[in-house]
Amino acid sequence: MTELVRMTAIEKRFPGVHALRNVSFELNAGEVHALMGENGAGKSTLMKVLSGIYAPDSGAISVAGQEVSIGGPRAAQALGIGIIHQELALMPDLSVAQNIFIGREPRNRWGVLDEARLNRDAEAIFAQMKVPMDPRATVRGLTIARQQMVEIAKALSFRSRVLIMDEPTAALNEAETNELFTIIRGLKAEGVGVIYISHKMDEICRISDRVTVMRDGAYVGTVDAATTPISTIIAMMVGRELDQVHIEIPDLSGAAVALRVEGLQAGRMVRNVSFEVRAGEILGFAGLMGAGRTEVARAVFGADPTSGGEITVHGRKVSIKSPQHAVQAGIGYLSEDRKHFGLALGLDLRANIAMTSLDRVSDRFGRIDDRALARVARDFIASLAIRTPSDRQEVRLLSGGNQQKVVVAKWLLRNCDILIFDEPTRGIDVGAKAEIYRLLQNLAAEGKAIIVISSELPEILRLSHRIAVMCEGRLTGFLPGGPGTTQEQIMHLATAREKAVEGAPA
Amino acid sequence: MTTATAPANAVSRLRASGAHQKLLAFASLIVLVVFFSLASPNFLQTSNVLGILQATSVNGVLAIAATLVIITGGIDLSVGTLMTFTAVTAGVVLTYWGLPLPLGVLGAVAAGAACGATSGTLVAKMKIPPFIATLGMMLILKGLSLVISGTKPIYFNDTPAFYQISAGSLIGMVVPAFPVPNGVLILFAVALGIGWMLSRTLLGRYCFALGSNEEAVRLSGVNTDLWKIRIYALAGGICGIAGLLIASRLNSAQPALGLGYELDAIAAVVIGGTSLAGGRGSVLGTIIGALIMSVLLNGLRILSVAQEWQTVVTGLIIIAAVYADMLRRRRAG
Numbered sequence: 017m018t019e020l021v022r023m024t025a026i027e028k029r030f031p032g033v034h035a036l037r038n039v040s041f042e043l044n045a046g047e048v049h050a051l052m053g054e055n056g057a058g059k060s061t062l063m064k065v066l067s068g069i070y071a072p073d074s075g076a077i078s079v080a081g082q083e084v085s086i087g088g089p090r091a092a093q094a095l096g097i098g099i100i101h102q103e104l105a106l107m108p109d110l111s112v113a114q115n116i117f118i119g120r121e122p123r124n125r126w127g128v129l130d131e132a133r134l135n136r137d138a139e140a141i142f143a144q145m146k147v148p149m150d151p152r153a154t155v156r157g158l159t160i161a162r163q164q165m166v167e168i169a170k171a172l173s174f175r176s177r178v179l180i181m182d183e184p185t186a187a188l189n190e191a192e193t194n195e196l197f198t199i200i201r202g203l204k205a206e207g208v209g210v211i212y213i214s215h216k217m218d219e220i221c222r223i224s225d226r227v228t229v230m231r232d233g234a235y236v237g238t239v240d241a242a243t244t245p246i247s248t249i250i251a252m253m254v255g256r257e258l259d260q261v262h263i264e265i266p267d268l269s270g271a272a273v274a275l276r277v278e279g280l281q282a283g284r285m286v287r288n289v290s291f292e293v294r295a296g297e298i299l300g301f302a303g304l305m306g307a308g309r310t311e312v313a314r315a316v317f318g319a320d321p322t323s324g325g326e327i328t329v330h331g332r333k334v335s336i337k338s339p340q341h342a343v344q345a346g347i348g349y350l351s352e353d354r355k356h357f358g359l360a361l362g363l364d365l366r367a368n369i370a371m372t373s374l375d376r377v378s379d380r381f382g383r384i385d386d387r388a389l390a391r392v393a394r395d396f397i398a399s400l401a402i403r404t405p406s407d408r409q410e411v412r413l414l415s416g417g418n419q420q421k422v423v424v425a426k427w428l429l430r431n432c433d434i435l436i437f438d439e440p441t442r443g444i445d446v447g448a449k450a451e452i453y454r455l456l457q458n459l460a461a462e463g464k465a466i467i468v469i470s471s472e473l474p475e476i477l478r479l480s481h482r483i484a485v486m487c488e489g490r491l492t493g494f495l496p497g498g499p500g501t502t503q504e505q506i507m508h509l510a511t512a513r514e515k516a517v518e519g520a521p522a
Numbered sequence: 523m524t525t526a527t528a529p530a531n532a533v534s535r536l537r538a539s540g541a542h543q544k545l546l547a548f549a550s551l552i553v554l555v556v557f558f559s560l561a562s563p564n565f566l567q568t569s570n571v572l573g574i575l576q577a578t579s580v581n582g583v584l585a586i587a588a589t590l591v592i593i594t595g596g597i598d599l600s601v602g603t604l605m606t607f608t609a610v611t612a613g614v615v616l617t618y619w620g621l622p623l624p625l626g627v628l629g630a631v632a633a634g635a636a637c638g639a640t641s642g643t644l645v646a647k648m649k650i651p652p653f654i655a656t657l658g659m660m661l662i663l664k665g666l667s668l669v670i671s672g673t674k675p676i677y678f679n680d681t682p683a684f685y686q687i688s689a690g691s692l693i694g695m696v697v698p699a700f701p702v703p704n705g706v707l708i709l710f711a712v713a714l715g716i717g718w719m720l721s722r723t724l725l726g727r728y729c730f731a732l733g734s735n736e737e738a739v740r741l742s743g744v745n746t747d748l749w750k751i752r753i754y755a756l757a758g759g760i761c762g763i764a765g766l767l768i769a770s771r772l773n774s775a776q777p778a779l780g781l782g783y784e785l786d787a788i789a790a791v792v793i794g795g796t797s798l799a800g801g802r803g804s805v806l807g808t809i810i811g812a813l814i815m816s817v818l819l820n821g822l823r824i825l826s827v828a829q830e831w832q833t834v835v836t837g838l839i840i841i842a843a844v845y846a847d848m849l850r851r852r853r854a855g
Contacts, residue, residue, distance in 0.1 A: 090743040101741070105735065105737065105741050106735060108734055108735065109733070109802055110731055117730055118739060118742045118744065121724060122722070129722050129727060490704055
């Protein structure tokens with residue numbers, strides 16, 4: 017087997033951080049090599065070294081047997097190393113073809129852009145990938161999955177032999193992930209080596225040949241993907257075996273219904289949706305991306321206008337026209353985009369927790385009682401086990417999992433006992449995920465009604481007492497939680513379309 | 523691509539290109555013209571129409587300069603005083619130094635490009651936010667205009683041809699009934715040139731690319747700093763053309779003039795549908811925006827609306843234009 021890349025004893029220090037410690041990595045032609053590790057393990061740093069964004073302090077890199085020094089992104093491209101960043105690096109206002117050839121635009125001999133050749137060249141790449149795509153389409157109008165195809169086409173246009181993919185499926189649904197995998201297998205067959213970074217275990221098993229695990233900036237080991245059990249890989253990542261969690265489903269037949277939604281209508285994405293959640297229950301919302309789950313949550317929370325339906329909270333009919341009404345009714349919504357909607361990152365923990373409840377810690381002249389504020393903050397730090405040096409720590413310095421806890425504290429302080437979590441573990445590493453799961457289970461055990469929206473079926477199955485499945489804006493069915501329910505059953509409901517849509521783009 | 527999907531793609535491209543906003547702006551322009559011509563018989567008189575066009579020429583050229591910078595996601599507050607600075611530069615070259623006309627023209631455009639390149643360097647290399655960098659340049663150039671002119675207007679009486687740059691009429695020599703001033707021709711020439719450049723050259727491509735996602739362009743190995751400096755320099759050079767136009771029309775370089783022109787220019791850009799967030803915009807939209815402002819001011823003046831109210835109406839129009847765009851986007855959203 018031909019060796020494409022060999023990185024040996026790579027060292028990289030940043031001020032105050034030893035980011036890479038004696039890390040080695042190799043990639044063969046026609047191989048998908050998964051790179052795994054918790055957030056901050058050094059995967060992205062290592063790949064930035066390989067793609068010329070960072071220069072290593074020491075160590076050697078050879079490409080196709082030749083020792084090289086990679087001076088910058090351009091040099092990496094010239095060596096045939098392409099990277100697809102986690103945050104897609106596209107220009108949304110430009111066309112597909114313009115994006116692919118940015119910086120290398122074909123021009124005629126007067127220096128005028130040759131748009132026809134640009135589009136032709138782009139078309140040829142998509143033909144090679146066997147992906148139907150209009151090179152003239154504006155990128156803004158494409159789905160995330162289609163945008164990813166553009167990124168891949170861009171990488172291939174450099175005749176890349178090495179393709180680095182950093183969490184490529186983070187925003188993709190099952191069908192789109194399958195499509196991506198088909199393309200990756202095609203690339204493999206042509207001898208391209210793929211370095212695949214992901215947190216999703218099931219994907220790693222499906223697509224990769226070998227797995228290299230990193231922890232705290234150091235190399236832990238490389239194993240064969242087919243023969244190594246997932247628990248071993250996780251153990252390598254976290255440095256300990258995670259115990260298999262058995263979900264216990266409480267008997268809630270006697271519990272009061274906390275939230276009842278009947279015939280909810282909102283735009284095209286929420287069509288006649290009815291469900292209820294009992295106090296102490298965790299209701300999982302499963303479905304493909306774009307099934308309307310977030311839209312249901314936003315409609316219930318009053319963030320988007322509704323065109324019909326009734327919402328009952330603790331047996332009382334409520335009219336929710338804005339998030340303010342929802343909060344008054346005791347409903348909290350934890351957006352998937354914590355940084356955007358959930359937190360003031362530059363403020364400390366204390367200020368964030370009290371954000372929506374400042375009236376409780378201030379007197380009637382609006383003066384804030386700092387002591388009361390500190391007391392409240394410390395209570396939550398203790399009860400939710402938030403890992404922080406103090407309640408004065410700026411929230412942006414906390415890990416994703418701890419940030420999530422701060423958001424939870426904020427809503428609990430507001431006396432919300434119906435909590436809607438939208439993708440609660442997105443961007444959170446494996447170790448912290450378990451903690452978030454425990455937190456949700458504890459909240460339910462305390463009698464809160466919990467709704468969890470997640471695109472990851474294992475997460476839905478691990479958490480939910482009951483599972484609601486959506487497809488194209490409709491609630492297509494309920495399934496019981498627990499080991500009796502399979503991913504296949506959920507997928508069946510998630511793809512229960514009203515009628516097959518003709519000519520939908522691939 | 524199959525032929526069946528082509529029309530749908532054409533529609534989505536139309537939508538993405540901001541053509542809706544341009545159509546809306548164009549429709550508003552027509553409505554204004556129809557309204558004023560019904561309200562006053564004088565409005566559509568040849569002399570008045572030519573007056574409107576002449577009045578648009580300076581603001582239109584400045585607005586084209588502002589469009590370039592705004593498409594990159596920046597803002598240029600210095601276009602007004604830069605215009606004055608280049609006008610004064612032409613005055614110094616032609617009147618104080620007594621050099622021939624072409625050198626005066628060259629001097630104004632070169633001074634504009636140099637100042638633009640300076641702003642661009644402040645933004646690209648020193649990472650000063652465009653708002654601050656060009657605010658500083660705005661004041662610097664205002665002061666320098668007064669310094670190099672000796673704080674008094676410079677007249678071009680020794681160079682009679684200078685007046686012809688804006689006020690003369692090549693078309694009038696051929697069609698005496700419709701003597702379109704040269705200033706208007708220059709506006710349309712600049713518009714055509716920059717419009718072509720935006721769609722057909724690397725500089726134009728990188729204008730949109732930078733405004734769309736600068737980091738992505740940089741990661742693609744493009745020297746984004748250099749392109750940004752070039753774009754600001756080009757915008758500066760265009761301000762030099764505006765400087766020549768206004769100096770020619772007034773047959774003098776007025777060093778105290780210029781402040782406030784940048785806001786009219788930015789207003790024209792915004793009314794024309796160019797997004798202040800960057801990545802989207804067009805010269806055609808900007809020209810329509812500039813025409814809307816001139817037609818409005820001219821029409822209100824003909825209807826004897828007091829000047830202070832004209833300003834109020836202009837402000838309302840800007841807000842209405844952007845609000846209409848927001849509504850459209852929300853619906854498309």
